[in-house]
Amino acid sequence: MKLTPPAFAPRAEKRPQPDTHHGVTRVDDYAWLRDENWREVMRDPEVLDKDIRAYLEAENAYTEAALAPLAELRETLFGEMKGRIKEDDSSVPSSDGPFAYYTRFVEGAQHPLFCRRPRDAEEGEEIILDANREAEGEAYFKIGDVDHSPTHRLAAWSADRKGSEYFTVRLRDLETGRDLPDEVPDTSPGIAWDAKGTSFFYTQVDEEHRPLKVFRHVVGTPASEDKLVYEEKDEGFFVGVGKVQSGKWLVISSHDHQTSECWLIPADAPETPPKLVAPREEGVEYDLEHDAPRRRFLILTNADGAEDFKIVEAPEDSPGRENWRAIVPHRPGTLVLHHVAYRDFHVRLERKEGLPRITVRRITDGTEHEISFEEEAYDLNMGAGYEYETPTMRFSYSSMTTPAEVYDYDLETRERVLRKRQEVPSGHDPADYVTRRIFATAADGEQVPVSLVHRLDLKLDGSAPCLLYGYGSYGISIPASFSTTCLSLVDRGFVYAIAHIRGGKEKGYRWYSDGKRLKKKNTFTDFIAAGEYLAKEGFTSRGNIVAHGGSAGGMLMGAVANMAPDLFKGIVAEVPFVDVLATILDASLPLTPPEWNEWGNPIESREAYEYMASYSPYDNVRAQSYPHIFALGGLTDPRVTYWEPAKWVAKLRECRTNDAITLLHINMDAGHGGASGRFERLKEVARVYAFALAVTEKA
Known part of the structure; x- marks a missing residue:
């Protein structure tokens, strides 16, 4: 069946608009299609x-x-x-203290239900949030995050109702099922709770859609009273907030595409000013996890020429670069993508010769083993879960012919238990x-x-x-x-x-x-x-x-x-x-400043301008x-x-x-x-x- 479009296609009016950089003038006939009112x-x-x-x-x-x-x-x-979709599908429950949390779909529904039930039980489900109900009457609706508090009393949830990625965070009382008056607009999706569940940290998105500020919201107070915790002054860097697996530290991360910097706040003392881990150095990235029993950080970094990244350790009370000591050295060709630290094991996701693998390291003696598969091409991912003092991690595997499989893996015995295989009903x-x-x-x-x-x-x-x-x-x-x-x-x-x-x-x-x-x-x-x-x-x-x-x-x-x-x-x-060229030349657009490290800066560099112009x-x-x-x-x-x-x-x-x-x-x-x-x-x-x-x- 051939496509037969109507005889007359739309033709945009030409309204020439010149633009000159580095002595070169470009004329854009269709620049008028950009609404100057785009922020609104x-x-x-x-x-x-x-x-x-x-x-x-x-x-x-x-x-x-x-x-x-x-x-x-x-x-x-x-x-x-x-x-081919199991319409009433559900995720494998993930345990956290007295509960196991999961999502599921109802047949015919567009959006998921976020649920929990007593740990190790098959009954007693509580629906934390029904996204279908929240989406009623909306042309667009997307959940950003649903994150329960450490006390399991509250859940912070965020949603975008325009598709413009401005999320609003609300708080749900899990005992009554009702939302509190708290409402925090214009955020990125993720939040991070303090240890007692009395406040959370979030990233605010500004009018240029740049996440440059981190605030702390105290439960039960208006957003107008939220305290500014960190502000990024470089518009080429974006910030985010999270928590290490041990739950002991909140982490503020500021980064562009090739440089990062982290700040720490004790989760049990959320009013403490952020403490810098290591000052940013151009081209140096780092990301940290916490080894609580040994009071140290495990840091994934490309410092000192470790192009494919290495793991270093640093003392909890003095984590600066001068105290970094390699424990997993750089191995050219083996790219370390991600890492998670549990109480007794440090797990990392790597890629070698184009294929992913998981490497498990026992913290006490440094012995390691790998999880990999035999197919020519496949995908492998690991999930951190909620808990820290656990011998079990979860990973998923699939290939272009094999539906996804979810396993619970015993880090000590190396036993894997299949928890779910993706169903294809047809x-x-x-x-x-x-x-x-x-x-x-x-x-x-x-x-x-x-x-x-x-x-x-x-x-x-x-x-x-x-x-x-x-x-x-x-x-x-x-x-x-x-x-x-x-x-x-x-x-x-x-x-x-x-x-x-x-x-x-x-x-x-x-x-x-x-x-x-x-x-x-x-x-x-x-x-x-x-x-x-x-x-x-x-x-x-x-x-x-x-x-x-x-x-x-x-x-x-x-x-x-x-x-x-x-x-x-x-x-x-x-x-x-x-x-490409017009966008990267316009520093007022949301993502342009951080993009200069990816594409080059055609505003300052004629070489970057000419190269970009040659392929845009x-x-x-x-x-x-x-x-x-x-x-x-x-x-x-x-x-x-x-x-x-x-x-x-x-x-x-x-x-x-x-x-x-x-x-x-x-x-x-x-x-x-x-x-x-x-x-x-x-x-x-x-x-x-x-x-x-x-x-x-x-x-």
Whole structure:
């Protein structure tokens, strides 16, 4: 089934606006699509400029008309995806003192219920929060966090009702089930309770959507009386607040993409001024855990050239850099991603040769053992849980063919107990599929890992279409995990592949540093190399690949569309960061100052400006044939503003020389994460996959 869009696509009016930096003048014909009132739009979408609204609504109407022939297919895909979800699913309860806490869904419900019951009991459930009830009447609703107090008497919960990521924290009395009068607006999602449950710490988000201040809220007092605990003066650094696993220390962390600094407050003395662990040093990151019996901190850091990170110890009363002593040395090629300290064991999540593993270290004697799996490509994660004095940790495992499995693992005996296996109600047999990890040779000779899945009976003769997913920024690694949604493509003859390109950390920290700043183009050429290799090896063919990415991965989509348009049949760019140069030149935007460490600072550096200008997707749209393109954004998105995909699509329409389709959909009721609610999100995925099937003529 081919897409047949209406004859006349929307055309944005040209209103040239010049901009000069480093003696270079750029003229932006579509800059007017950025509402100067954007801060207010984040809080109230109704104040959007009427001309901009009219254009966005015209684009949405055009897209819906173009996709109308796929209505039945979209419904079928949605039904399949919904059928693979256990609608009344629940998480494995996690014990904390007298209770076990968990979430569960009711059949047909969009949002979860947050619950608890007596520890080790199967009955006696209490519903702490029913997110469905809270979401009634809301076009958008997302829970940020539900965090019970150490006394188990209260729960702090936060929600975003616009998609703009301004969360409001409320307090629920768990004895009465009612909310207290306390209400704290404009926060990041997470909070941290003091040891007695009489106050909590939170991060406030300012008008530029930057989390720069930490406050302490005392239960039963108005938010206007909350005490400022820490303020970050550098707008390039963002702050957050948390707690070590022992519960003894509250941690304020200030960081950008390559430097961090931590401050400590005793959880049992929350009025104590924060104590600095180690002053920030450019390029040095650290993150700490607490070894309470031995009164020391265990610190994960890249200090002293430990590119892939090491673990050091420091005394509790003098944790500065001068007292750091290595206990797990730096091992090049083994990237330490995360660590958790329990009373008797120190556990770390690592990645070596592109695959994750968990390493367990007994604190008393330093002996270690590993938890790993044999599949070519898989995902492995560990959860800290609530408790510190426990011999048990929890981890989850999945692969592109194996549904998620949750295990409780005895750190002493090494016994693992399967607590849950992801159910696929409509049926799934891993033996019907094949997962592989292959390596594509990049332009400079680097070997780029590619994880993929396809049906066992698929003929690999080059005739199969392929959906190739990529991200490649901020050191974020895309896991080779199980996806119930992609099976709708795979079962229709697709190869589904993930390109683990530079800019992520799949092959260590160097893999990240080789895909940022003045090496950013490696991200794009790696992705193109992955597509070329898949075609060369018969998994697909040139011109039969649908590329897919979101956010910074959407920037990747825009870049490869300009660089190798004939490699791809279609491109799906969700909340795409495509107006890179203009955004990073604008220090007033929410995320720009911290981004300079990721992309470079084009305001101060002509070299950074020229390099960014050479790949910025919007700036490099030119007269040429382009693949079918589907761009999606959110009106209240504070991360990638709605005008980036809007401007990009307007310029693509102006410049493309062929008759392929260019579609734009802006969700007028949501932000960066798209629609809220598990089923509404599935409808969005079904729309994207219907597009992929249609452009490859698999519909």
